[in-house]
Amino acid sequence: xxxxxxxxxxxxxxxxxxxxxxxxxxxxxxxxxxxxxxxxxxxxxxxxxxxxxxxxxxxxxxxxxxxxxxxxxxxxxxxxxxxxxxxxxxxxxxxxxxxxxxxxxxxxxxxxxxxxxxxxxxxxxxxxxxxxxxxxxxxxxxxxxxxxxxxxxxxxxxxxxxxxxxxxxxxxxxxxxxxxx
Amino acid sequence: xxxxxxxxxxxxxxxxxxxxxxxxxxxxxxxxxxxxxxxxxxxxxxxxxxxxxxxxxxxxxxxxxxxxxxxxxxxxxxxxxxxxxxxxxxxxxxxxxxxxxxxxxxxxxxxxxxxxxxxxxxxxxxxxxxxxxxxxxxxxxxxxxxxxxxxxxxxxxxxxxxxxxxxxxxxxxxxxxxxxxxxxxxxxxxxxxxxxxxxxxxxxxxxxxxxxxxxxxxxxxxxxxxxxxxxxxxxxxxxxxxxxxxxxxxxxxxxxxxxxxxxxxxxxxxxxxxxxxxxxxxxxxxxxxxxxxxxxxxxxxxxxxxxxxxxxxxxxxxxxxxxxxxxxxxxxxxxxxxxxxxxxxxxxxxxxxxxxxxxxxxxxxxxxxxxxxxxxxxxxxxxxxxxxxxxxxxxxxxxxxxxxxxxxxxxxxxxxxxxxxxxxxxxxxxxxxxxxxxxxxxxxxxxxxxxxxxxxxxxxxxxxxxxxxxxxxxxxxxxxxxxx
Numbered sequence: 226x227x228x229x230x231x232x233x234x235x236x237x238x239x240x241x242x243x244x245x246x247x248x249x250x251x252x253x254x255x256x257x258x259x260x261x262x263x264x265x266x267x268x269x270x271x272x273x274x275x276x277x278x279x280x281x282x283x284x285x286x287x288x289x290x291x292x293x294x295x296x297x298x299x300x301x302x303x304x305x306x307x308x309x310x311x312x313x314x315x316x317x318x319x320x321x322x323x324x325x326x327x328x329x330x331x332x333x334x335x336x337x338x339x340x341x342x343x344x345x346x347x348x349x350x351x352x353x354x355x356x357x358x359x360x361x362x363x364x365x366x367x368x369x370x371x372x373x374x375x376x377x378x379x380x381x382x383x384x385x386x387x388x389x390x391x392x393x394x395x396x397x398x399x400x401x402x403x404x405x406x
Numbered sequence: 407x408x409x410x411x412x413x414x415x416x417x418x419x420x421x422x423x424x425x426x427x428x429x430x431x432x433x434x435x436x437x438x439x440x441x442x443x444x445x446x447x448x449x450x451x452x453x454x455x456x457x458x459x460x461x462x463x464x465x466x467x468x469x470x471x472x473x474x475x476x477x478x479x480x481x482x483x484x485x486x487x488x489x490x491x492x493x494x495x496x497x498x499x500x501x502x503x504x505x506x507x508x509x510x511x512x513x514x515x516x517x518x519x520x521x522x523x524x525x526x527x528x529x530x531x532x533x534x535x536x537x538x539x540x541x542x543x544x545x546x547x548x549x550x551x552x553x554x555x556x557x558x559x560x561x562x563x564x565x566x567x568x569x570x571x572x573x574x575x576x577x578x579x580x581x582x583x584x585x586x587x588x589x590x591x592x593x594x595x596x597x598x599x600x601x602x603x604x605x606x607x608x609x610x611x612x613x614x615x616x617x618x619x620x621x622x623x624x625x626x627x628x629x630x631x632x633x634x635x636x637x638x639x640x641x642x643x644x645x646x647x648x649x650x651x652x653x654x655x656x657x658x659x660x661x662x663x664x665x666x667x668x669x670x671x672x673x674x675x676x677x678x679x680x681x682x683x684x685x686x687x688x689x690x691x692x693x694x695x696x697x698x699x700x701x702x703x704x705x706x707x708x709x710x711x712x713x714x715x716x717x718x719x720x721x722x723x724x725x726x727x728x729x730x731x732x733x734x735x736x737x738x739x740x741x742x743x744x745x746x747x748x749x750x751x752x753x754x755x756x757x758x759x760x761x762x763x764x765x766x767x768x769x770x771x772x773x774x775x776x777x778x779x780x781x782x783x784x785x786x787x788x789x790x791x792x793x794x795x796x797x798x799x800x801x802x803x804x805x806x807x808x809x810x811x812x813x814x815x816x817x818x819x820x821x822x823x824x825x826x827x828x829x830x831x832x833x834x835x836x837x838x839x840x841x842x843x844x845x846x847x848x849x850x851x852x853x854x855x856x857x858x859x860x861x862x863x864x865x866x867x868x869x870x871x872x873x874x875x876x877x878x879x880x881x882x883x884x885x886x887x888x889x890x
Binding site for chain 1: 564568576591693716807849855856
């Protein structure tokens with residue numbers, strides 16, 4: 226069949242059919258993609274992070290590092306106990322705080338605070354951190370992740386919402402550090 | 407009996423598959439392939455079928471919700487008749503399947519079966535291995551306990567290291583900002599729909615290719631594969647020395663399948679189901695997460711690699727490994743098939759096996775993990791305290807109280823992260839001990855800020871007593887010369 230030939234009836238219908246199916250693919254495909262990428266699209270507006278209360282400042286004695294938990298600001302009904310998040314709160318001098326993520330900066334295992342030796346230790350691969358969260362030894366390439374915090378009245382707040390990971394938002398956050406070892 | 411035959415004929419007059427099925431079942435295979443070396447493929451298929459059946463049975467009870475998954479597993483274990491057995495079958499079936507698929511792969515590799523014209527069969531097999539490992543990992547997540555929860559955290563931490571898109575990958579992997587309900591739901595969808603669907607598709611392709619291209623003949627040293635002549639020679643072999651798969655060559659497969667299924671059932675009865683371990687509550691941090699057996703080697707690699715090498719290794723090594731496996735039949739598609747004439751192939755298998763075994767056995771002991779309760783749970787052996795001065799005994803107390811034992815063993819107990827201290831005085835002089843304790847180094851934190859001068863003095867005094875009876879502690883010759 227040469228290109229100068231008149232299009233046949235059958236050919237026209239096949240073209241119309243193809244156009245209809247292409248339109249259907251777009252009409253269905255775009256929402257499907259939006260659905261699949263919703264965890265990412267959701268983040269841009271309004272974002273995952275928000276200020277969460279951790280309780281009165283008085284529950285974190287000066288000079289000590291205490292375990293604290295909060296409910297993640299973004300939760301679904303089926304989350305159950307996984308909606309809970311743990312963190313370590315260090316009260317430096319009553320005005321300045323450090324709030325560390327529970328997740329080791331290496332691979333996210335839960336670090337534990339040992340007040341006797343002033344170290345955080347990770348049970349997985351043996352990462353260790355000093356009291357100010359800086360790296361002491363082991364496989365982590367950096368110190369513990371720190372949350373932003375604020376004190377309003379007598380209440381301590383932290384800005385949370387997302388699991389801290391080496392590539393995440395908290396990893397690039399530069400929070401004021403004390404000069405401790 | 408006659409009725410069944412008539413019904414059968416009635417159906418076949420319509421679907422017309424009986425002749426095809428007969429042809430497929432009795433297709434000719436080389437006589438020597440009726441061998442115990444050729445049973446692993448069919449065994450993997452049988453175990454996969456067991457996994458499908460037990461998986462569906464578990465799905466009758468299991469609740470894929472972060473709030474209820476763990477308790478639904480408890481229900482399966484405790485309150486459903488034979489629920490524990492079905493869970494155990496599924497768990498042990500998973501271990502057997504990974505093992506059999508790996509053995510199948512080694513056999514196929516050593517017998518040169520990936521060579522022309524079976525390249526696509528091999529590639530489908532490589533994808534089946536990856537899908538099987540994918541099932542093992544996603545299945546471990548569905549056992550939604552502490553290990554699963556923190557295992558997801560490790561998965562997210564690894565994914566987040568992908569350059570540029572790492573953050574987005576984590577969001578998509580977790581289905582949200584944290585490990586929670588959406589995470590479990592999507593791993594459920596992967597484990598139950600997506601990966602099994604792909605597995606079935608690739609198993610079908612794999613089997614189709616085995617039928618169409620024919621099963622690999624027994625490799626003979628000196629029988630060289632060449633693209634120009636192989637197919638004709640293979641058909642000649644079938645004509646000269648072929649036997650019908652059914653009934654002549656199938657009996658080894660049938661017997662082995664039975665043995666494998668019985669072994670899985672025996673493991674299930676004797677050793678029981680896997681967990682679930684502790685509740686997946688992120689605020690319960692008294693846990694030492696550990697992956698399942700087949701990922702222990704990776705756990706070891708992640709703790710021994712230098713920190714700077716980790717990210718490149720995690721992101722590049724798997725891609726290189728998979729690319730190598732897929733490319734294998736294209737750069738080694740001809741030539742000798744017999745392992746007797748392929749020393750490098752044999753060495754590669756041995757090297758991988760020994761490496762994997764060593765990493766796995768290290769993963770069983772996790773010497774790199776601090777023993778988090780050793781400082782309070784493991785006493786200083788009495789022989790190290792007898793006849794010591796008050797200062798030295800105080801040093802022993804400092805050693806315990808500052809959690810040194812979490813990483814250092816004394817009398818075989820305690821952590822293995824650092825070297826044992828039983829003979830430390832032979833290795834380090836007093837000055838070196840003080841410097842090591844105060845400044846740290848060599849993977850040890852610095853304790854300078856956490857020890858008072860008195861505590862350091864006491865600790866070092868105790869450490870200096872730790873040497874074998876007949877062996878003098880290390881000493882600094884120049885110091886003795888100048889300070890008599």
